[in-house]
Amino acid sequence: MTPSLSRSPAWHKLLAHRDDLGGKTARELWRADPARGSKLTVGCASLALDFSKQPATEETLALLCALARERGLVESIEALFSGAIVNTTEKRPALHMALRGDEHTRAGGHDVMPEIQRGRERLRMFSQGVREGHWKGATGQAIRHVVGLGIGGSSLGPKLAAKALHAMADGPEAHFIENLDSAEFEDTVARLDPAATLFVIASKTFTTEETLANAASARAWIERSLGAGAVERHFVAATAAPGRATAWGLPACNVFAFPEWVGGRFSLWSEVGLPVAIAVGMAAFDRLLAGAHAVDLEFRSRPLEKNAPALLALLSVWNRNALGCASHVVLPYAARLSGLPPYVQALEMESNGKRVDRDGAALDFSTAPAVLGSEGTPGQHAFHQWLHQGTDPVSADFIVVATPMGSDADRHARLVAHAAAQSEALMNGVETPEPWRSCPGGRSSTTIVMPALDPHHLGSLLALYEHKVFAEGALWGINSFDQWGVELGKKIAGSILPAARGEGTAPDAATAHLLGVIHKLAQSS
Numbered sequence: 031m032t033p034s035l036s037r038s039p040a041w042h043k044l045l046a047h048r049d050d051l052g053g054k055t056a057r058e059l060w061r062a063d064p065a066r067g068s069k070l071t072v073g074c075a076s077l078a079l080d081f082s083k084q085p086a087t088e089e090t091l092a093l094l095c096a097l098a099r100e101r102g103l104v105e106s107i108e109a110l111f112s113g114a115i116v117n118t119t120e121k122r123p124a125l126h127m128a129l130r131g132d133e134h135t136r137a138g139g140h141d142v143m144p145e146i147q148r149g150r151e152r153l154r155m156f157s158q159g160v161r162e163g164h165w166k167g168a169t170g171q172a173i174r175h176v177v178g179l180g181i182g183g184s185s186l187g188p189k190l191a192a193k194a195l196h197a198m199a200d201g202p203e204a205h206f207i208e209n210l211d212s213a214e215f216e217d218t219v220a221r222l223d224p225a226a227t228l229f230v231i232a233s234k235t236f237t238t239e240e241t242l243a244n245a246a247s248a249r250a251w252i253e254r255s256l257g258a259g260a261v262e263r264h265f266v267a268a269t270a271a272p273g274r275a276t277a278w279g280l281p282a283c284n285v286f287a288f289p290e291w292v293g294g295r296f297s298l299w300s301e302v303g304l305p306v307a308i309a310v311g312m313a314a315f316d317r318l319l320a321g322a323h324a325v326d327l328e329f330r331s332r333p334l335e336k337n338a339p340a341l342l343a344l345l346s347v348w349n350r351n352a353l354g355c356a357s358h359v360v361l362p363y364a365a366r367l368s369g370l371p372p373y374v375q376a377l378e379m380e381s382n383g384k385r386v387d388r389d390g391a392a393l394d395f396s397t398a399p400a401v402l403g404s405e406g407t408p409g410q411h412a413f414h415q416w417l418h419q420g421t422d423p424v425s426a427d428f429i430v431v432a433t434p435m436g437s438d439a440d441r442h443a444r445l446v447a448h449a450a451a452q453s454e455a456l457m458n459g460v461e462t463p464e465p466w467r468s469c470p471g472g473r474s475s476t477t478i479v480m481p482a483l484d485p486h487h488l489g490s491l492l493a494l495y496e497h498k499v500f501a502e503g504a505l506w507g508i509n510s511f512d513q514w515g516v517e518l519g520k521k522i523a524g525s526i527l528p529a530a531r532g533e534g535t536a537p538d539a540a541t542a543h544l545l546g547v548i549h550k551l552a553q554s555s
């Protein structure tokens with residue numbers, strides 16, 4: 031059982047330290063120690079993390095590291111990397127790191143590396159074949175569009191990476207369809223030529239309703255214009271359930287299987303990344319893996335005091351549990367990183383949105399904050415007002431790319447100025463005679479600086495977040511690798527589907543009422 035924070039000596043020391051700081055903001059801490067910038071900036075592979083706008087000192091970090099040691103973070107990291115059963119409810123290891131490295135790792139008593147290398151080789155051959163036009167559609171045309179059909183972890187990562195790396199994409203154009211709403215499918219394929227389109231059905235379980243509905247629509251769309259025989263030239267699958275993919279109608283050679291120990295939200299690095307490999311090429315995909323691997327090596331080996339993912343997690347615990355931040359915003363100042371906030375949201379909230387520990391005992395402290403965000407600068411004109419003058423404490427991550435992504439260097443300088451200005455304003459606030467103009471400041475933020483938006487640094491950024499979320503889960507004592515909470519709604523949706531179709535009544539009175547309102551409006555419009 032995870033010891034309650036309230037019974038942790040290290041936590042009590044942290045709370046006493048918080049009280050000693052007496053609510054000092056990072057602005058006041060900067061005044062007291064003008065050298066804190068370099069003391070509180072940590073490297074991570076080739077990223078830099080500036081923690082100096084956190085209401086924390088070197089002593090805070092030392093006390094947080096003591097908490098981490100008391101709660102066994104170092105041992106948890108080693109257990110993760112050595113293939114221990116960290117996903118206790120599903121009795122599996124979580125070895126996504128093995129997909130991007132070359133270390134021999136054992137799972138279930140055998141070395142997983144030969145299987146990984148075979149998978150990577152198949153990915154290389156297939157993506158190259160599609161890109162070079164050797165893999166042709168049923169009418170002999172080369173593929174110009176690759177469409178990922180998946181949802182959640184089977185879509186958010188590839189969608190984010192494909193957009194982030196769009197500038198270097200020289201293969202078929204990548205698209206993604208996730209929603210059960212058929213309008214998304216129809217809007218997307220309206221722009222595509224079936225003869226030149228390849229669908230990648232990405233589903234770990236191959237049972238997910240949304241993905242199977244989109245796959246069925248895609249099959250009907252292909253068959254309508256190219257005939258039933260065309261399916262095997264226009265569909266492949268990435269899945270941990272290859273038998274279900276072949277039962278769906280795919281030849282075994284179109285199925286790219288990956289192991290059960292790859293968690294859905296950690297699956298970009300596996301065969302699920304196929305649309306990205308096709309769009310940008312396997313050499314770039316290899317660089318994405320290498321960038322993530324560089325962070326894996328540091329997370330496993332660095333002392334906590336210099337371990338960026340661990341420090342990011344510890345400061346999250348500081349903000350969440352000591353300073354009461356129930357929300358956290360992710361703010362990439364890069365148009366092409368618009369997929370990052372939803373990706374981090376799923377990673378954090380599906381992994382750590384839990385209320386019991388690994389043994390099922392109720393936790394008596396808060397876990398994952400609500401994660402939201404969007405790319406800067408558009409977010410400034412949407413929800414930053416709430417960040418600056420809202421009533422509740424909130425923490426933030428800014429992500430800044432040091433070199434221009436577009437062709438206009440001056441516009442990039444202006445973008446950087448806005449990112450820095452927002453974090454400065456959140457830290458310092460402003461006091462004016464008119465209360466409606468005043469901003470309290472004192473908001474915690476970390477700025478993550480990437481040298482460039484390229485495959486290697488993107489891989490590092492995503493691995494940084496993965497390990498941050500794992501370390502938080504370890505500190506809170508929860509299993510970050512399951513997501514049982516999403517099952518209930520799926521079950522209810524299945525049971526009320528007849529009523530939603532207008533056949534019978536839903537058993538729950540409130541739901542029956544709501545369906546009645548919806549049906550009435552449908553009839554009158």
Ligand code: F6P
Pocket residue numbers: 181182183184232233234235236237238241294295380513516
């Ligand atoms: O419902 C949530 C979830 O289970 C995610 O964890 C997962 O990434 C997503 O659905 C899709 O699942 P699958 O890859 O099995 O289709």
